[in-house]
Amino acid sequence: xxxxxxxxxxxxxxxxxxxxxxxxxxxxxxxxxxxxxxxxxxxxxxxxxxxxxxxxxxxxxxxxxxxxxxxxxxxxxxxxxxxxxxxxxxxxxxxxxxxxxxxxxxxxxxxxxxxxxxxxxxxxxxxxxxxxxxxxxxxxxxxxxxxxxxxxxxxxxxxxxxxxxxxxxxxxxxxxxxxxxxxxxxxxxxxxxxxxxxxxxxxxxxxxxxxxxxxxxxxxxxxxxxxxxxxxxxxxxxxxxxxxxxxxxxxxxxxxxxxxxxxxxxxxxxxxxxxxxxxxxxxxxxxxxxxxxxxxxxxxx
Numbered sequence: 001x002x003x004x005x006x007x008x009x010x011x012x013x014x015x016x017x018x019x020x021x022x023x024x025x026x027x028x029x030x031x032x033x034x035x036x037x038x039x040x041x042x043x044x045x046x047x048x049x050x051x052x053x054x055x056x057x058x059x060x061x062x063x064x065x066x067x068x069x070x071x072x073x074x075x076x077x078x079x080x081x082x083x084x085x086x087x088x089x090x091x092x093x094x095x096x097x098x099x100x101x102x103x104x105x106x107x108x109x110x111x112x113x114x115x116x117x118x119x120x121x122x123x124x125x126x127x128x129x130x131x132x133x134x135x136x137x138x139x140x141x142x143x144x145x146x147x148x149x150x151x152x153x154x155x156x157x158x159x160x161x162x163x164x165x166x167x168x169x170x171x172x173x174x175x176x177x178x179x180x181x182x183x184x185x186x187x188x189x190x191x192x193x194x195x196x197x198x199x200x201x202x203x204x205x206x207x208x209x210x211x212x213x214x215x216x217x218x219x220x221x222x223x224x225x226x227x228x229x230x231x232x233x234x235x236x237x238x239x240x241x242x243x244x245x246x247x248x249x250x251x252x253x254x255x256x257x258x259x260x261x262x263x264x265x266x267x268x269x270x271x272x273x274x275x276x277x278x279x280x281x282x283x284x285x286x287x288x289x290x291x292x293x294x295x296x297x298x299x300x301x
Contacts, residue, residue, distance in 0.1 A: 191234050
């Protein structure tokens with residue numbers, strides 16, 4: 001899997017409502033990012049990102065004891081982005097009795113898998129504040145790990161197929177897609193053995209760049225070496241994968257890293273609308289290059 005850095009989103013977006021200790025405002029307050037004609041309901045904090053909106057409902061501070069002691073920031077957060085979100089982290093903006101913002105360096109509260117339309121309770125402990133005068137000035141999104149991507153892939157050449165299948169007098173082939181690679185089943189319909197020459201087979205990416213491929217059983221350290229052919233007896237089926245050799249890289253810290261061929265967001269957006277091609281060089285009762293072209297579309301889950 002690709003080890004992607006978190007996508008920082010709207011880290012400086014201001015909070016939308018001020019909630020004091022043990023108090024929900026008696027009348028609606030206008031959120032700073034909505035028009036005056038669209039006031040936010042009491043106790044609501046709206047946090048907008050480029051991917052949509054999270055809403056904190058019933059957000060309030062509860063005192064644990066008088067004076068400088070611990071507080072709990074409690075309520076429910078709703079995912080109104082319309083998307084399933086992985087790894088979203090929220091940070092409460094706190095101010096003291098003088099109205100100064102208080103910095104919190106320790107962990108904010110986080111949801112590892114937040115479904116679209118989902119509602120999650122939160123109960124965040126704050127310590128060392130003046131419990132009689134502290135207030136939540138709002139909430140920020142510190143990071144969103146990624147949005148889940150939904151892929152739709154169809155075969156457009158040599159013949160259109162939504163099921164990613166093709167056949168002629170010599171072969172029948174069925175492709176399949178997962179996050180890591182492209183898999184396929186290839187049947188030899190001829191009466192003689194057939195060879196799949198991996199050294200003359202290639203992958204063409206979205207930018208039209210031709211890349212060397214590797215397949216199942218190849219050690220990553222040998223990705224750039226010459227590969228022996230796969231032999232398919234008459235009537236037999238070869239089940240294997242196609243993976244660009246250059247998508248694997250070595251790090252002295254992490255070892256071998258394999259980039260996903262079909263990643264989640266934000267990388268997924270680069271594949272939306274693109275065309276990918278796989279050329280398989282087959283030698284049987286003749287020699288032929290089969291060029292399979294796939295059309296890719298991506299939407300958030």
